[in-house]
Amino acid sequence: MWDRLSLLSVDQISREDAEEIISLSSRMKASDSCRGKILANIFFEPSTRTEKSFQSAMYRLGGQVITHRDIGSSREKGETKDDTIRVLASYADIAVIRDDEKGRMKEYSDMAGIPIINGGDGSNEHPTQTLLDMFTIKDEIGRLDNLKVVFIGDLKYSRSIHTIMKMLSKFSGNKLYTISPHELMLPEGMREIQAESYFIEQMKDALKRIQPEVIYCNRIQKERLQGEKGSYVIDNGILQILPGSSIIMNPLPRAGELSIEIDSDKRFVAFKQAGNGVAVRMALLSMMLKTQSET
Numbered sequence: 481m482w483d484r485l486s487l488l489s490v491d492q493i494s495r496e497d498a499e500e501i502i503s504l505s506s507r508m509k510a511s512d513s514c515r516g517k518i519l520a521n522i523f524f525e526p527s528t529r530t531e532k533s534f535q536s537a538m539y540r541l542g543g544q545v546i547t548h549r550d551i552g553s554s555r556e557k558g559e560t561k562d563d564t565i566r567v568l569a570s571y572a573d574i575a576v577i578r579d580d581e582k583g584r585m586k587e588y589s590d591m592a593g594i595p596i597i598n599g600g601d602g603s604n605e606h607p608t609q610t611l612l613d614m615f616t617i618k619d620e621i622g623r624l625d626n627l628k629v630v631f632i633g634d635l636k637y638s639r640s641i642h643t644i645m646k647m648l649s650k651f652s653g654n655k656l657y658t659i660s661p662h663e664l665m666l667p668e669g670m671r672e673i674q675a676e677s678y679f680i681e682q683m684k685d686a687l688k689r690i691q692p693e694v695i696y697c698n699r700i701q702k703e704r705l706q707g708e709k710g711s712y713v714i715d716n717g718i719l720q721i722l723p724g725s726s727i728i729m730n731p732l733p734r735a736g737e738l739s740i741e742i743d744s745d746k747r748f749v750a751f752k753q754a755g756n757g758v759a760v761r762m763a764l765l766s767m768m769l770k771t772q773s774e775t
């Protein structure tokens with residue numbers, strides 16, 4: 481069971497934990513439960529939704545927020561990320577860290593000495609995105625198992641896709657499919673996840689055959705590419721072959737892979753998905769700060 485003291489990886493979250501977080505998220509209301517508490521938002525990579533929805537969540541719970549961005553900080557004088565984290569942790573009760581490197585969250589958590597939430601670490605994981613994605617699927621489709629879910633795009637570097645694939649694999653009967661450019665297939669470390677793979681050229685035929693409930697796409701992660709190439713577009717032509725009851729998700733930002741012509745289609749839920757981030761992050765902050773005050 482999740483210890484509720486840190487959220488560094490989705491490996492900490494069982495199916496039951498995820499269900500509990502989703503259920504609490506749907507019941508979250510503005511309150512004063514985090515009055516007097518300070519969240520440090522420590523972002524070493526760009527962010528709009530993750531940072532601002534954590535901020536909104538903390539405000540809705542009566543708490544306050546300090547934000548670190550490298551621009552204008554002592555990082556411009558050469559201060560290390562480790563020193564920055566150590567100092568900011570001494571100013572706050574809980575911190576969200578977004579890192580450009582993968583796999584250092586445990587180290588950061590040990591040096592911070594306060595509860596740490598992984599706000600995305602390189603191409604590795606993005607656990608809070610996955611929890612809001614799972615919340616969205618539950619809200620839109622009504623269940624989290626026995627689903628056919630197709631992942632489209634940069635399977636190599638998308639941390640949002642890596643993390644939700646791991647989480648969906650913990651539920652029963654889910655069938656996962658991937659559609660990617662040749663150079664951007666799932667990385668070695670993800671190969672234990674059972675998924676049927678296709679290339680972008682096969683997208684239409686594959687979608688016609690699969691008839692998925694969920695289509696989850698993400699932009700090509702340009703800032704992480706090491707010479708690889710790839711592009712794709714979801715437009716009305718693709719929507720025509722998808723079931724009327726399916727949903728099209730994307731963690732956003734979009735960068736050319738989602739035509740704006742699909743925005744008015746009720747199956748396109750990416751903006752609702754982004755909005756769900758506040759409730760889910762409220763649930764996480766309140767669960768973790770409650771546990772911290774009891775230990």
Ligand code: NCD
Binds near residue numbers: 600732733
């Ligand atoms: C994602 C991320 O940062 O990994 N964004 C987000 O948090 N909503 C997706 C992306 O940047 O493509």
